[in-house]
Amino acid sequence: MSDLLSALLLGILEGLTEFLPISSTGHLLIAQHWLGARSDFFNIVIQAGAILAVVLAFRQRLWTLATGLNQAENRDYVMKLGVAFLVTAVVGLPVRLAGWELPETVTPVAWALVIGGVWMLLAERFAGRLPDSTTITWKVAVAVGLAQVIAGVFPGTSRSAAAIFLAMLLGLTRRAAAAEFVFLVGIPTMFAASGYALLEMAKKGQLGNENWTDVGVAFVAAAITGFIVVKWLLSYIKRRPFTGFALYRIALGFGLLLFLPAGN
Incomplete structure (x- = not known):
């Protein structure tokens, strides 16, 4: 398989899995087992493509929030977004600097997939007993920030x-x-997070020797695929629960444990 086709497939995979609750890390781990490992720079760039997809998918909502700050509802929403981001940054940066992160190898990733799948099944069932609500409280905003740190x-x-x-x-x-x-x-x-990682790599002189055609193709593929996935997911979860994703995670996690070497 050519390097360009490999880059295209990895970009598509990143776009498919970054925002679905199934872990992009687990899927890229499998893919790079056969398609070949890529540099940290490559992985950061395709993640940036997926982020761009979210900006495009929510462009109208973002514009409404940015131009409607004179309305109390929009100000409240933006402030809670800011709190969630600040919690992630304030807690996450020391965690990152301390190096508190499990390795991206098969065993910890596989168990995270399985445990996360079980957690999703239990959480969905419990949440289904609560009153239907779209209210975002300050407690929710803080919890979302902490959840992002845990995922990291x-x-x-x-x-x-x-x-x-x-x-x-x-x-x-x-x-x-x-x-x-x-x-x-x-x-x-x-x-x-992507900008911080790129600065770290630049300081260490690790940004050279990249195939920019491969990087560009993967970035565009991740952005296009991610846009389609986000729009589809938002429509899907209005009608159906996350149960299918949870069962898929559990099956994938056990599959990784059984069929991929633990050291990879």
Whole structure:
């Protein structure tokens, strides 16, 4: 398989899995087992493509918030987005600097997939007993920020799954409202994380020797695929629960444990 085709497939895979609650890390781990490992720079760039997809998917909502700050409802929403982002930054940066992160190898990622799948099944069932609500409280905003930090420490957890289900358990029970808030918080969070990682690599002189054609193709593929997936997911969860994603995670996690070497 050519390097360009490999890059295209990895970009599509990133766009498919970044925002679904199934863990992009687990899927890229499998894909790179056969398609070949890529540089950290490549992985950061395709993640940036997925972030761009969210900006495009929510462009109207973002514009409404930006131009409607004179309305109390919009100000409140933006402030809660800001709190969630600040919690992630204030707690997450020391965690990152301390190096508190499990390795992206098969065993921890696989168990994170399985445990996360079980957590999703239990959380969905419990949240289903709560009153239907689209209200985003300050408690939800703080919890979403903390959930993003937890997902960063435990690769395979899925940032979207951790944050959406914690928000639902704390009262934001309408799936689409929880997903929208988590995705919007993810825009500054993921851009900041990607920018920080790129600065670290630049300081170490690790940005050279890249095939820019491969990087560009993967970035565009991740952006286009991510846009389609986000729009589809928001429509899907208005009618159906996350149960299918949870069962898929559990099956994938056990599949990784059984069929991929633990050291990879």
